[in-house]
Amino acid sequence: MGIFDTHAHYMKDDFGEDLETLLADLPRHNVERVLAIGCDLPSSEEEIALAARYDYIYAAVGVHPEHAADLPEDWERRLEELLSRDKVLALGEIGLDNHYPEPPRDVQREVFVKQLEMAKRLDKTVIIHSREAMGETLELLKQYKPRGVMHCFSGSVESMHEIVKLGMYIGFTGALTFKNSLKARAVCAETPIDRLLLETDCPYLAPIPFRGKRSDSSMIQYTAAVMAELKGVSTEEMIEIARKNGERLFFGEELK
Ligand SMILES: [Zn+2]
Numbered sequence: 335m336g337i338f339d340t341h342a343h344y345m346k347d348d349f350g351e352d353l354e355t356l357l358a359d360l361p362r363h364n365v366e367r368v369l370a371i372g373c374d375l376p377s378s379e380e381e382i383a384l385a386a387r388y389d390y391i392y393a394a395v396g397v398h399p400e401h402a403a404d405l406p407e408d409w410e411r412r413l414e415e416l417l418s419r420d421k422v423l424a425l426g427e428i429g430l431d432n433h434y435p436e437p438p439r440d441v442q443r444e445v446f447v448k449q450l451e452m453a454k455r456l457d458k459t460v461i462i463h464s465r466e467a468m469g470e471t472l473e474l475l476k477q478y479k480p481r482g483v484m485h486c487f488s489g490s491v492e493s494m495h496e497i498v499k500l501g502m503y504i505g506f507t508g509a510l511t512f513k514n515s516l517k518a519r520a521v522c523a524e525t526p527i528d529r530l531l532l533e534t535d536c537p538y539l540a541p542i543p544f545r546g547k548r549s550d551s552s553m554i555q556y557t558a559a560v561m562a563e564l565k566g567v568s569t570e571e572m573i574e575i576a577r578k579n580g581e582r583l584f585f586g587e588e589l590k
Pocket of ligand 1: 371
């Protein structure tokens with residue numbers, strides 16, 4: 335049993351002509367499942383189309399904070415429709431990003447809150463993006479108590495514990511392998527092993543030894559190796575545990 339990459343973005347614009355070959359090859363690299371994640375309505379549709387063509391690919395649909403300002407008027411109705419499609423496992427990625435001044439914080443917050451409400455109403459799992467916005471994100475998560483994952487976790491040990499207490503999962507990407515990722519590693523070491531998820535966030539955040547290159551799900555074994563060392567298990571065990579964690583979160587208990 336192989337890898338579950340719980341956070342990938344497979345867009346034609348980023349992967350070009352390579353995309354289909356790369357995806358078809360993933361099972362040969364021990365990749366068993368991929369959750370392909372949308373960032374706005376068009377990319378969400380693109381990921382759903384991939385899920386329809388590859389049996390090991392699933393989709394998540396949502397509006398990333400970066401795209402919170404350029405939405406059509408009927409975006410909520412359209413997102414809800416996308417959520418009802420086949421093999422759509424989650425609402426994401428959604429959240430708050432204060433790294434850049436745009437879109438304005440109140441616009442990001444409004445779009446995030448509407449999607450948290452949608453997840454509650456429709457009983458959907460969420461994938462949360464939070465960058466330089468941990469306090470505000472935590473406050474909203476405590477209010478809405480969604481089922482889900484804090485993706486590419488960059489917070490403190492204290493905030494990790496708060497998120498775990500809410501029943502949520504913690505995702506780490508290839509950034510965990512970077513030499514300067516001491517904080518993320520310290521947090522990963524403290525995170526309960528049954529709450530850890532492996533992510534690529536491809537095409538970004540390629541792990542060492544591919545740092546700076548375009549990443550894909552086959553590289554996740556390098557992230558798994560670092561995570562395994564931090565948790566004191568073998569890489570194979572870590573891959574197995576993280577896959578089961580992802581299946582529990584995204585497919586529910588029936589798929590044990
Ligand atoms: Zn992402």
